[in-house]
Amino acid sequence: MNALLELRGVHTAYGELSVLHGVDVRVAPGEVVALLGPNGAGKTTTLRVAAGVHPVRSGQLLLGGRDMTGATPRDLARAGVCLIPEGRGVFPNLSVRDNLTMMTFTGHSRKQIEEIAFTRFPILAERASQAAGTLSGGEQQMLALARGLATDPAVLLLDELSMGLAPLIVTRLYEQVAEIARQGVAVLLVEQFAAAALGIADHAAVLVRGRVERQGLPDGVLRAELSALYLGSSS
Amino acid sequence: MTSTETRADRFVRELADLKVADPATGHPRLWQRLGVTLMVLGVVLGVTAYLVSHRTTSPLVQGDAITIGLGAITLGVIGSALFIRYSLTGFLRFWMARQSYELSMLAERMAGREIYELPGPDPAPAAGRPPMVASTPASTAAGTGAGSAAAPSRNSDGGAAHA
Numbered sequence: 001m002n003a004l005l006e007l008r009g010v011h012t013a014y015g016e017l018s019v020l021h022g023v024d025v026r027v028a029p030g031e032v033v034a035l036l037g038p039n040g041a042g043k044t045t046t047l048r049v050a051a052g053v054h055p056v057r058s059g060q061l062l063l064g065g066r067d068m069t070g071a072t073p074r075d076l077a078r079a080g081v082c083l084i085p086e087g088r089g090v091f092p093n094l095s096v097r098d099n100l101t102m103m104t105f106t107g108h109s110r111k112q113i114e115e116i117a118f119t120r121f122p123i124l125a126e127r128a129s130q131a132a133g134t135l136s137g138g139e140q141q142m143l144a145l146a147r148g149l150a151t152d153p154a155v156l157l158l159d160e161l162s163m164g165l166a167p168l169i170v171t172r173l174y175e176q177v178a179e180i181a182r183q184g185v186a187v188l189l190v191e192q193f194a195a196a197a198l199g200i201a202d203h204a205a206v207l208v209r210g211r212v213e214r215q216g217l218p219d220g221v222l223r224a225e226l227s228a229l230y231l232g233s234s235s
Numbered sequence: 236m237t238s239t240e241t242r243a244d245r246f247v248r249e250l251a252d253l254k255v256a257d258p259a260t261g262h263p264r265l266w267q268r269l270g271v272t273l274m275v276l277g278v279v280l281g282v283t284a285y286l287v288s289h290r291t292t293s294p295l296v297q298g299d300a301i302t303i304g305l306g307a308i309t310l311g312v313i314g315s316a317l318f319i320r321y322s323l324t325g326f327l328r329f330w331m332a333r334q335s336y337e338l339s340m341l342a343e344r345m346a347g348r349e350i351y352e353l354p355g356p357d358p359a360p361a362a363g364r365p366p367m368v369a370s371t372p373a374s375t376a377a378g379t380g381a382g383s384a385a386a387p388s389r390n391s392d393g394g395a396a397h398a
């Protein structure tokens with residue numbers, strides 16, 4: 001299957017600071033690719049590049065085989081690239097329902113969006129009138145995911161979904177992500193702590209200091225390498 | 236969200252239809268500057284036209300000055316249109332979104348549907364809609380009875396989690 005999202009030799013920088021030094025990533029429809037690596041490796045930056053939020057210095061961003069380098073985030077979002085950023089991507093002062101209602105800009109009706117969201121995450125229906133900031137961390141991530149799904153994404157970019165959540169909740173969230181991928185969405189997810197992510201990933205890449213040090217199947221070797229990376233030599 | 240093929244294929248098709256603006260030409264910043272330049276040029280030309288017409292008694296030259304003056308107005312108008320288009324739209328978009336959202340809220344309230352509000356830091360307006368209206372039958376709010384059937388569980392739910 002052709003890749004829906006592909007980064008080819010992407011170099012990018014924040015001002016003078018070079019962050020990515022030739023990153024290659026491919027994600028096919030229905031595939032989950034996990035991008036792992038320590039703090040400051042450039043994982044978030046990679047996602048920002050894929051969403052068109054951060055410009056590339058050199059290299060290419062291909063979507064559906066077409067070179068989309070330089071396209072605006074807005075164009076990419078319209079086409080179906082959805083980035084769920086690090087932290088809780090919700091409006092804390094708005095209710096769950098209002099958070100979802102805001103997604104009607106995508107052209108879907110409020111009813112459709114709520115149906116998608118509440119079917120996948122029934123707990124959100126119970127919390128519909130609660131301010132999003134008072135939800136538990138896991139529920140907030142569910143809401144963020146639901147908001148993402150409301151855009152009917154073809155490519156889903158997830159940044160540290162697990163941040164600050166209990167392992168059980170993370171596992172459940174990732175089950176949902178796997179389910180989303182099964183519907184043909186290309187998922188690129190970023191994680192520091194790999195276990196849960198590797199559980200659903202079809203493919204994994206380890207990013208260290210802006211370079212993909214290793215990629216392959218999320219097998220034992222990669223796991224061993226990761227633990228060495230975090231516990232051993234790095235930093 | 237139908238089958239695998241459909242969404243991916245639609246994605247590819249939509250991308251094909253998408254005109255990727257050349258990042259250089261698509262820059263609102265550039266257009267904005269052009270707008271400002273044109274406005275300034277309009278003023279300068281206007282003054283020039285005035286000076287030209289002032290220094291002569293020849294009606295022919297004065298006619299030229301009038302033409303220059305009209306051109307200056309045109310440039311000024313185009314310049315301000317460009318400027319507004321590329322500077323204010325971002326702001327206005329949010330403003331309009333806010334307006335339309337508030338309008339729809341208002342419409343819902345008038346239709347008598349329940350709007351749930353959390354007991355937040357800001358005190359709820361006393362007369363309008365008490366936050367716990369659904370669970371207190373003695374509520375004074377007018378016209379909120381209709382849609383509140385499903386409310387109690389939600390409200391108590393939210394309240395419990397909040398407390």
Ligand SMILES: Nc1ncnc2c1ncn2[C@@H]1O[C@H](COP(=O)(O)OP(=O)(O)OP(=O)(O)O)[C@@H](O)[C@H]1O
Pocket residue numbers: 014017019037038039040041042043044045046192
């Ligand atoms: N806005 C910015 N301005 C300048 N430097 C930045 C900016 N954002 C990130 N960086 C730098 O780029 C590098 C990569 O950052 P990035 O956020 O991509 O890392 P990360 O892999 O997502 O890390 P983490 O696991 O901590 O989220 C870091 O060294 C960081 O300091």
Ligand SMILES: [Mg+2]
Pocket residue numbers: 043044045086159
């Ligand atoms: Mg990050």
